[in-house]
Amino acid sequence: MGDSYGGGYSRTSYNAGGGDDAGGFVYGGSQGGSQSGAGKGYGDDTLRPVTIKQVIEADQAYPDAPFRIDGLEVTQVTFVGMVRAISPQTTNVTFRLDDGTSVIEVKQWLDADKQDDTSKQAFALDSYVRVWGRLKSFNNKRHVGAHVIKPVTDYNEVQYHLLEATYCHLFFTKGAPGGGDGAGGGANGGGNDSMFVDGGYGAGGGDVPMNDGLRTVSARARQVYQWLTNAEGGNEGVHANLIAQAMKMSVGEALKCGEELTSAGVTYTTIDDETFAILDY
């Protein structure tokens, strides 16, 4: 589980960086695309655990633009909710789901060929279900088009999901947890910290041992740090121009990341203020 988490999240966090400097066009960054080489398509799809409130508050850069949560495009989402209402329509079944954070409509489209299957699928009112689906907007009304809806048989899944959604939010807004003490280092988040130790470390970024100082820096700066650990340059360090080139970021951003890393005590400046080297100790 830890491994697959690491893979999924660390790639997406790349997109996070792209989103920040490219003004919201997450896919504009070449990093995301280079993974699949297929440009924008299913290869760039993400599946993010969310609360329903996050779905309601997801914004769009312009009408019909992709939805964003925490500034990141979301394609597919998964969430849990209690079934509040079921209304069968001719072409779909519309559910109203409530997870305690908000209520949203979820539509499951009926497949004419498999009429029997879908009509048999029934959920009890007030029971919890998990939805995997895509955020949609129709006539200015937001709903989720469900690929799959399944009943939740173990209530712990509900709790776990909410914590996972929190974890993802923190991962994208504050970066991966540095070490053992998990998401955000919250003082009273004891329970969720222990839950995510494995995933958290893996998410930090591959084979580079996570340095304590990296805990506080942005995801982008952490990527720069990772790159620096493998970069040629020896004791002289690497100039911000080269970092910018390698990381496909602006020089200003490279400098910002460098300064962030330096003030976190994990790099230092060498021949001038714009040349950074890893601080080994």
Next chain:
Amino acid sequence: MESISTPRISSQLIDSYVGQNVMVVGKVQQLRGDTAVIDAEGQITANLNRDAHLVNGNAAQIIGKVLPDLSIKVMSSVDLGNNVDFKVAQAVVDATHQYRDLFVFDASKGGMMMG
């Protein structure tokens, strides 16, 4: 969609939610007629509705309104069986209040514009 939340709380937080709808996950300690005592970091008295089917000793999720005497007038209750990790439930309560942005539409903000 309404911008209404029923925040997950424990008995430690109940006095800040008088008059509001909340959700509590806890262990049923006592069932007497229409009243249940639920332990969620402390005891909460729940005034059940007719169709409640809670089980003594099991976990339960109740949704209802916090009354001035800090009991809860239950609108919906679900028996959750005996396999609920209350430490995780408490972690969710903590996360709810530490990261309210993800979980709670504040009533004071009133009607949100929906996209």
